[in-house]
Amino acid sequence: MKNTRKFVAVAVVIIWLSSFFIVRLEKLNIADKLKKMTANILVDFGYSNSTAISMAKNGSEVPIWLKFITGTSSGVTYIVENGNRFQSVSEKNAEKTAMTWAGKNSRKNTWSGMSGELYRQACQEENEDLELAKKENEAAKKEEKLKGDSEKIKQKDIVISHNSRAALKANISKINTLKKGLNRNYLLKNFYITDSTTSIDNEIFNVKKLLSADLRIKKNRRKPQILIFHTHGGSEAFRDSKSGVVSQSIVGVGTTLTYYLKKQGYNVIHDTTRYDIINGRIDRNRAYNNAANQVKRTLQKYPSVQVVIDLHRDGVGNKVHRTTVINGKRTAQIMLFNGLSRNRRGNIGYLYNPNLQYNLAFSLQLKLKCMENYTDFAKPVYLKGYRYNLHLRKRSLLIELGNENNTLQEAKNAMPHLAGVIGQVLGGR
Numbered sequence: 001m002k003n004t005r006k007f008v009a010v011a012v013v014i015i016w017l018s019s020f021f022i023v024r025l026e027k028l029n030i031a032d033k034l035k036k037m038t039a040n041i042l043v044d045f046g047y048s049n050s051t052a053i054s055m056a057k058n059g060s061e062v063p064i065w066l067k068f069i070t071g072t073s074s075g076v077t078y079i080v081e082n083g084n085r086f087q088s089v090s091e092k093n094a095e096k097t098a099m100t101w102a103g104k105n106s107r108k109n110t111w112s113g114m115s116g117e118l119y120r121q122a123c124q125e126e127n128e129d130l131e132l133a134k135k136e137n138e139a140a141k142k143e144e145k146l147k148g149d150s151e152k153i154k155q156k157d158i159v160i161s162h163n164s165r166a167a168l169k170a171n172i173s174k175i176n177t178l179k180k181g182l183n184r185n186y187l188l189k190n191f192y193i194t195d196s197t198t199s200i201d202n203e204i205f206n207v208k209k210l211l212s213a214d215l216r217i218k219k220n221r222r223k224p225q226i227l228i229f230h231t232h233g234g235s236e237a238f239r240d241s242k243s244g245v246v247s248q249s250i251v252g253v254g255t256t257l258t259y260y261l262k263k264q265g266y267n268v269i270h271d272t273t274r275y276d277i278i279n280g281r282i283d284r285n286r287a288y289n290n291a292a293n294q295v296k297r298t299l300q301k302y303p304s305v306q307v308v309i310d311l312h313r314d315g316v317g318n319k320v321h322r323t324t325v326i327n328g329k330r331t332a333q334i335m336l337f338n339g340l341s342r343n344r345r346g347n348i349g350y351l352y353n354p355n356l357q358y359n360l361a362f363s364l365q366l367k368l369k370c371m372e373n374y375t376d377f378a379k380p381v382y383l384k385g386y387r388y389n390l391h392l393r394k395r396s397l398l399i400e401l402g403n404e405n406n407t408l409q410e411a412k413n414a415m416p417h418l419a420g421v422i423g424q425v426l427g428g429r
Contacts, residue, residue, distance in 0.1 A: 167376065187207050191381060192383055195382065195383060195385065199346070201342060209361070210364050211364070213365070217307070217395075224269045224302040225304060225307060226307040226309065227305045228268065228270045228311055229273065229295060230251050230271075230272070230275070230312070231276065231288055231312065231388075232250070232275070232276045232284060233272070233273065233277075234249075234275075236312060238404070238406055239404065239405055250311060250411075257419060260418075260419035260420075266423075266426075275291035275294070276290075278290060288388060292392070295308065295389065295392060299393070305393070306393060307422075308392055310390075313402060314403040322405070323402070326374060330409075330410050332402030334377065334399055334401055334414060334418060335379040335381075335399070335400040336366055336378065336397065336398075336399060337388070338383050339384055341385075341386065341387045341391075352391075355391055358395065359394070359397075362394070362425070366378070366397070369424050373417075373420070374417065399418070401418075
């Protein structure tokens with residue numbers, strides 16, 4: 001066996017050297033025959049098209065005679081170009097070759113030549129099969145999880161949808177009970193929260209009058225119709241608002257409300273003055289007086305304004321996050337607010353409000369529209385003792401939007417819905 005291997009090796013070298021020199025003598029038929037013969041001898045002893053080439057390319061230790069052949073003979077090119085015919089060797093022949101050709105190590109199980117390539121190929125295919133199986137398994141688990149998540153989401157949506165329908169049905173039932181019975185006690189119990197600073201005057205809570213008050217206005221793009229301002233524009237922002245950035249405060253949200261009201265066809269003025277900043281400092285106590293002076297001048301300049309909205313962000317001093325979900329978006333809730341110009345002893349004479357009945361009618365009708373359209377967008381209307389500049393127009397509103405625990409986006413998400421219900425009441429829909 002040893003002598004045979006030496007003979008073959010010498011023969012291969014002689015043939016390849018002959019091929020090398022003969023190829024240089026133009027194109028002779030004998031060159032191709034020698035190439036094929038040499039290739040066949042290599043294949044028979046376990047060398048495939050890739051053995052010497054791959055060893056040379058990846059920098060492995062290659063026998064000096066293989067380096068010579070791969071570096072000097074065009075016979076290697078032939079092997080590469082005709083590589084498919086060298087892949088047909090059987091496993092049995094590969095194993096036989098491994099046992100007879102140098103490179104077999106029974107302990108490390110490393111083979112050379114074609115048998116070594118087939119062994120590596122088998123390992124690679126096995127690894128690829130394992131990897132593919134692993135990926136398929138992971139994909140199956142992922143698909144199963146997605147199905148499960150989808151089913152959970154679907155079930156959740158069904159529950160939310162069911163709860164929403166039930167809540168809207170309950171809202172409509174309350175509204176119908178109010179309209180049918182016109183009961184004052186039912187009104188106060190189900191639609192209002194009364195602050196301890198004030199008391200109820202039964203005469204001004206005439207249910208029939210509040211529900212039937214005509215608050216419609218005709219749209220007019222040429223003359224201002226709605227004024228939006230912010231008594232506390234300097235001190236009211238949101239959880240993620242950047243300090244001092246006006247566009248991220250309640251004033252910036254007022255810009256969003258202005259946009260949606262204009263989109264409905266109303267002519268809107270947005271007063272961005274921060275009335276609680278007096279002499280460069282926050283002064284919330286004097287903010288209402290400061291705002292009243294300027295708003296009066298604006299109304300004198302634009303007598304066509306019929307709706308005045310003082311947009312605030314509520315402050316609760318706790319961790320309550322006042323949100324609802326509308327169309328899949330977390331949305332700040334609103335709370336409509338009325339000052340009754342009345343303390344616990346009775347009416348406050350110097351805070352007389354000739355438009356109080358209309359103010360109450362406007363906020364109540366908006367509250368009912370919110371209940372008809374949304375499950376819990378609007379909290380009960382809040383009643384407090386003072387006047388809060390609501391006397392300046394019949395259709396005056398003070399709106400508390402969310403609180404300090406809401407995000408800016410949650411506040412802005414509320415604006416198209418707020419503008420929508422305002423439009424419904426002003427349009428008599």
